[in-house]
Amino acid sequence: SVRSEIALANAQELMNKTNEKCFAKCVTKPSSSLSSTEETCLTRCLQRYMEAFNIVSKTYTARISKERETS
Amino acid sequence: SVRSEIALANAQELMNKTNEKCFAKCVTKPSSSLSSTEETCLTRCLQRYMEAFNIVSKTYTARISKERETS
Amino acid sequence: SVRSEIALANAQELMNKTNEKCFAKCVTKPSSSLSSTEETCLTRCLQRYMEAFNIVSKTYTARISKERETS
């Protein structure tokens, strides 16, 4: 269905962005394998990016509905 | 019409880019409201970005037509 | 044909990215013409970017086929 396609595209986009941002932050000098320091950083970064996404989602949708009420 | 849709899309793209560039330049540490310093910076940045767009437009189209004549 | 359209789009995208990356690296302060230092830098940058593209292509496709075998 159109609806589940949008949900899937949304989840995939979130994963792509998370990988991109966390690789940029945690793997600054790519070597022959991921070090344990890099893996710890990636695990934490994944959690923080998901939280950031939730904070942005909530703040944005709350603001949009507030704007709609006042206008 | 197709023509007015393109003009509208062009104006919207210009507004989006202006907001993005000027927010990046003027609001470096987002706080609980826009300060008057930030608003002054945004007003000037808006004027400068529109000017920059006009300079780039003129230079680009002049060059393109020059290239077409010589080829 | 669809195939040659994809090959053309691929070559154009490679040229666009090369121009963008090498202009950013070699022409840091745009003046009234390209200097010989800038042109030397652009020539080398073009060669390096093409090499980088080949290294990435090879590494990526080798890895993708390895992943497919093991799964």
Added chain:
Amino acid sequence: MDNTKFDESTQKELQTFLDREQAQARLHSSIHNLTSMCWDKCITSTPGNYFARGEESCLANCVERFLDTSLFMVKVIEQQRQSIGQ
């Protein structure tokens, strides 16, 4: 494209459904872009078990101030138009 298969009320329903789904997709795209932009602005330390001091409020403020900026820019443009019109 042959629309004659659907009667008018079905067509309208379909349009409403598609409009809502498109609005949803635009909303998601805005949220992804804002998350990416505000992440780069607010999260400057190495990720820890919790957000560092000020990072969480920075994220929320970043969204609010970005929307303020968009509204402010529209207001400035309106004012400039009026001052030219005088």
Added chain:
Amino acid sequence: MDNTKFDESTQKELQTFLDREQAQARLHSSIHNLTSMCWDKCITSTPGNYFARGEESCLANCVERFLDTSLFMVKVIEQQRQSIGQ
């Protein structure tokens, strides 16, 4: 898509119109990208009431040198092809 509704000359006119509009859209897109890229390269100070010294000429030079770069790159590729062909 049913094209049989239009006669040949109408179809050609329509095609010419659409081609021109598409070229216009590509032109706009190039100008937006160049403005964004040259803004980041040339405008390094906090925005003032006027452009800072050198910023305006930097913007125009940025566009011209970017186009020079594109033409130069094509020339280099042509030369390399010929030297391989010898």
Added chain:
Amino acid sequence: MDNTKFDESTQKELQTFLDREQAQARLHSSIHNLTSMCWDKCITSTPGNYFARGEESCLANCVERFLDTSLFMVKVIEQQRQSIGQ
């Protein structure tokens, strides 16, 4: 869109062809994005006649570690789901 012109086996062949071409386009797009991202990460010096020491291996490692990162992230998400399910 009128598909009735093609019989079933021709339609399937066409679909397979289009799927393969689309996969090819996605592959190209990934390679362009990776080249751009790894170039920015690995090539920090002014371009010379050869890559600087470590730049070539950095490019290959960048691709491999980026793919490792994607797989690692999926594993972390799976583990978090399971620990919540307990």
